[in-house]
Amino acid sequence: MEFGPQVIFELPILGGIPVTETVVNTWIIMIVLTIVSIIGTRTFKRVPRGRQNVVEMVVESLNNLTVQTMGEDKKYFSSYIGTLFLFLLVANLFGLIGLRPPTADVNATFALAGLSFIMIHFFGAKSKGTGGYLKDFLEPFPFMLPMNIIGQLATPISLAFRLFGNIIGGLIIMSLAYGGLLTLSESLGLSFFPIFQAGIPIVFHLYFDLFAGALQTFIFVMLTMVFVKIAMD
């Protein structure tokens, strides 16, 4: 069995760059989020009604999450955190409509974890000054320097693999469950109409897509915030 992302088409430059399902699904998410944002933020009134209430609630809860985790003085991170949260949430819930979640590709999760890594060190160096930032690597003892460097490098790896492992694990279990239900239907002579694939996978979707997807989104965003906050304070 093959669980990697399929190549949809190849860009005919530089000897052919393969464009995988991950990239195409990310484009779909980008288009959906952009359209929802444009529609959602049109015609704002002073007194919110209908659609504007929902948009304000989402933005406010993302702002509150940032303020609660990072503190009032770091509220300006909420724009990045909110974007990351919405993107990851839609990406992790993508399996519900039968498409492959982009986060089930180690390249995508490593790109996001790399962004977090750059943020941690950039804002750490910015808020403490370069000297104070470098001095932190010698805490608590100077001979702990290699340990600290390894610890810092392990952060993005664990962030990326946590998200990737959860989503790909769910994906593999889901496809095994669908395959098993197909075989079960075939053994009853219903190969043209796999009756068991209707209804039963809802339980798996509820756990592996809805619960695990939403939880991993939350975890990724929370850990990014916590690491940036620790690096800055």
Added chain:
Amino acid sequence: MEETNFIMMALEWLMEFEPAALIAAASAIGAGFAMIAGIGAGIGQGYAAGKGTEAVGKRQSQQSAIVRTMLLGSAVAETTGIYALIIALVLLFANPLM
């Protein structure tokens, strides 16, 4: 004396098979062994959940903060289990030895 050397006998028996089949079999066994690491993640998450329940029982007003901290902690505890899962998946689907 030659007949009782079981290690040599086992190795000779293994040499009868194709190398690719041996590597595939060993990878499958290795993937199974790698998932033993799930024990640690399970114990850690269970402990975190138990302590979280205890804390909610003591202070019900702080429930949302406790649940948030518990989920964060159990996700961090899960990391080692996820590493084992990644290694098992690599052994099964993206084996560098084959």
